[in-house]
Amino acid sequence: xxxxxxxxxxxxxxxxxxxxxxxxxxxxxxxxxxxxxxxxxxxxxxxxxxxxxxxxxxxxxxxxxxxxxxxxxxxxxxxxxxxxxxxxxxxxxxxxxxxxxxxxxxxxxxxxxxxxxxxxxxxxxxxxxxxxxxxxxxxxxxxxxxxxxxxxxxxxxxxxxxxxxxxxxxxxxxxxxxxxxxxxxxxxxxxxxxxxxxxxxxxxxxxxxxxxxxxxxxxxxxxxxxxxxxxxxxxxxxxxxxxxxxxxxxxxxxxxxxxxxxxxxxxxxxxxxxxxxxxxxxxxxxxxxxxxxxxxxxxxxxxxxxxxxxxxxxxxxxxxxxxxxxxxxxxxxxxxxxxxxxxxxxxx
Numbered sequence: 001x002x003x004x005x006x007x008x009x010x011x012x013x014x015x016x017x018x019x020x021x022x023x024x025x026x027x028x029x030x031x032x033x034x035x036x037x038x039x040x041x042x043x044x045x046x047x048x049x050x051x052x053x054x055x056x057x058x059x060x061x062x063x064x065x066x067x068x069x070x071x072x073x074x075x076x077x078x079x080x081x082x083x084x085x086x087x088x089x090x091x092x093x094x095x096x097x098x099x100x101x102x103x104x105x106x107x108x109x110x111x112x113x114x115x116x117x118x119x120x121x122x123x124x125x126x127x128x129x130x131x132x133x134x135x136x137x138x139x140x141x142x143x144x145x146x147x148x149x150x151x152x153x154x155x156x157x158x159x160x161x162x163x164x165x166x167x168x169x170x171x172x173x174x175x176x177x178x179x180x181x182x183x184x185x186x187x188x189x190x191x192x193x194x195x196x197x198x199x200x201x202x203x204x205x206x207x208x209x210x211x212x213x214x215x216x217x218x219x220x221x222x223x224x225x226x227x228x229x230x231x232x233x234x235x236x237x238x239x240x241x242x243x244x245x246x247x248x249x250x251x252x253x254x255x256x257x258x259x260x261x262x263x264x265x266x267x268x269x270x271x272x273x274x275x276x277x278x279x280x281x282x283x284x285x286x287x288x289x290x291x292x293x294x295x296x297x298x299x300x301x302x303x304x305x306x307x308x309x310x311x312x313x314x315x316x317x318x319x320x321x322x323x324x325x326x327x328x329x330x331x332x333x334x335x336x337x338x339x340x341x342x343x344x345x346x347x348x
Contacts, residue, residue: 012079013038015060018075021033029069030068032044058072059071060075080287089335097118100118105347108347119316120244125324128237128238128316129237129317130237130278130314132308136311138159139156139193139195140159142155142156145179152168153166158195168223170223170224171223178216182220185221186198186225237274244320263296281307288300299320302317302324303317304317
């Protein structure tokens with residue numbers, strides 16, 4: 001029994017060294033390189049035997065007959081699952097990162113930009129931060145402006161002083177006077193109320209069959225607020241560090257670089273991923289072909305949730321090659337998600 005455990009641990013140690021070497025060099029790893037990495041504590045022949053077992057298990061592969069081995073998506077996954085729960089930052093690193101959130105940071109925008117910058121600077125991958133989900137924020141003021149028939153611009157200001165603009169397609173044409181009444185109704189009755197809660201309250205009013213005057217404003221108000229809550233979040237994603245991303249050997253092909261830049265420019269797929277993960281606080285890792293969106297099949301994505309008002313309200317993330325320094329990424333993203341939560345609580 002002990003021998004089996006020792007063998008399992010030794011095999012994982014060899015896999016870890018292969019991943020570490022490949023992450024740092026982007027060159028297939030030989031048995032001699034692993035032996036040197038392990039300070040010659042086991043022979044090169046033993047390492048070769050272990051590498052054969054790892055290859056049979058699908059954890060590594062040989063890209064060319066004469067080349068060394070590289071990790072597969074399954075190998076990275078096995079490595080990441082082992083690492084989870086075994087990572088922590090040194091106190092000195094914690095204090096250094098915490099010191100980045102200085103008194104000069106006075107708004108959500110400042111926090112979002114600082115966090116994305118830190119992710120890309122610390123990890124040399126693309127840093128992605130999702131703005132707080134609008135449904136979890138509290139209303140300060142609503143302005144409604146008619147753009148054209150059946151189209152309204154909703155300018156929503158939250159209690160955090162975040163200003164959000166939404167183009168809403170209405171079911172019918174609404175005049176400017178009626179829009180003003182709708183906005184006044186919402187502002188008078190729901191200032192300081194969570195956006196999602198406003199949606200629920202308006203739904204109750206409409207379904208309860210309120211009198212004609214209230215219903216004439218509550219109906220359009222519900223339509224507008226629901227559209228705001230359900231609207232795509234692709235414009236609520238802040239990205240930084242694309243130069244690090246496109247500088248990786250895997251993405252030096254001009255067509256691949258152009259394709260990835262288009263993805264980051266539209267942010268549609270990134271926003272959809274963040275939205276799907278929004279209810280979760282913990283760290284999620286997607287490696288290569290595990291990614292739902294085919295555009296990210298050559299990448300790995302690590303995300304973690306942050307909180308506002310005590311509940312998950314946004315996510316931060318790292319996008320890079322599958323040849324990613326998972327150890328450093330996991331602990332840095334985990335800690336930064338805690339920092340951003342603390343800073344937002346301090347601000348608001």
